[in-house]
Amino acid sequence: MLKSKITKAVIPAAGFGTRLFPATKVVKKELFPIIDQDGKAKPVILAIVEEAVNAGISEVGIVVQPDDIEIFAELFQSPPKPELLAKLSPENQKYSQYLQELGNKITFLKQTEQEGYGHAVFCAKDWVGNEPFLLMLGDHVYKSDIEISCTKQILDIYEQVNHSVIGLTTMPSEIIYKAGCVTGVWNEDQSLLSLTKICEKPSVEYARENLRVAWMREDEFLGVFGLYLLTPQIFDLLAETINQNLRHKGEFQLTTCLEQLRQKEGMTGYIVKGKCFDTGMPDAYLQTMIDFRSVSS
Numbered sequence: 001m002l003k004s005k006i007t008k009a010v011i012p013a014a015g016f017g018t019r020l021f022p023a024t025k026v027v028k029k030e031l032f033p034i035i036d037q038d039g040k041a042k043p044v045i046l047a048i049v050e051e052a053v054n055a056g057i058s059e060v061g062i063v064v065q066p067d068d069i070e071i072f073a074e075l076f077q078s079p080p081k082p083e084l085l086a087k088l089s090p091e092n093q094k095y096s097q098y099l100q101e102l103g104n105k106i107t108f109l110k111q112t113e114q115e116g117y118g119h120a121v122f123c124a125k126d127w128v129g130n131e132p133f134l135l136m137l138g139d140h141v142y143k144s145d146i147e148i149s150c151t152k153q154i155l156d157i158y159e160q161v162n163h164s165v166i167g168l169t170t171m172p173s174e175i176i177y178k179a180g181c182v183t184g185v186w187n188e189d190q191s192l193l194s195l196t197k198i199c200e201k202p203s204v205e206y207a208r209e210n211l212r213v214a215w216m217r218e219d220e221f222l223g224v225f226g227l228y229l230l231t232p233q234i235f236d237l238l239a240e241t242i243n244q245n246l247r248h249k250g251e252f253q254l255t256t257c258l259e260q261l262r263q264k265e266g267m268t269g270y271i272v273k274g275k276c277f278d279t280g281m282p283d284a285y286l287q288t289m290i291d292f293r294s295v296s297s
Helices: 044-054 066-077 082-087 090-103 117-122 150-161 173-178 204-210 233-243 255-265 282-291
Strands: 008-012 033-035 041-043 059-064 106-110 133-136 140-144 165-172 180-186 192-200 220-230 268-271 274-278
Touching: 008 044, 008 117, 033 044, 033 282, 041 044, 044 059, 044 066, 044 090, 044 133, 044 140, 044 150, 059 066, 066 090, 066 106, 117 233, 133 150, 140 150, 140 220, 150 165, 150 192, 150 220, 150 268, 150 274, 165 173, 165 180, 165 192, 173 204, 173 220, 192 204, 192 255, 220 255, 233 255, 274 282
Parallel strands: 008 059, 008 133, 059 106, 165 268
Antiparallel strands: 033 041, 133 220, 140 274, 165 220, 180 192, 180 220, 192 268
16 A cells, blocks of 8 residues: 555534533534643634644544534634724734634535534545545644654654554553553554554453553553544445444444454554543543643643
């Protein structure tokens, strides 16, 4: 398979945000504010788009509900009203222009029915085309522990292995039921993991029996970080799942198709040198507000 340069990122942002109700009755969760290290208040989705673009991504597809396109376009593609622009500091006036330049890289993709994360990803099929792409969560922001950003780390690993890559993080046993979890075999220098199983939200008992990874502490596992580099084969697998109406808890999930993709093409896991902040639940969002600005790069 010829190596393709990664130019596109997909960000699903079409959910209802039920765990943050009633705030999400009036504000999309992707538009909730966070404070960055420069002290700038910005919507979560803006921080995610910047993470992608700063890593070298040139096109960003945001999957949204049709009625929400106007809201997101207002952020990225509409200049402030003249009376607001006049009151902004020179720095923020410049940033406003930068936002519109960023908006030129963004395409809004419609998910007309909210039928799960896998279905949201599938809505990007025609836009992505036959090329590998970066997949990011719409309610997670990232902060690297090294000079290379979390997203750039994933892109660099793809350049090495030339197949799908999943960003990973270590997780204690008591929280793995909340996330995807993997196991596999380390390469020689223990920097990359050749994945042998991907499981969605396993029980502790199942994980202890089936998801142990060599050289890791007891009751510590490898969970999904929230960054994926996927080949376009994932869309064929999602299409099969949707056509056969194979749902989990009423929705089309991504994880089952990731496991099928791993079986067909192989897949590498990489422990990201950085931190992932979840803004999709009240307590996690509160902790993000506390920690995100103060965490050093």
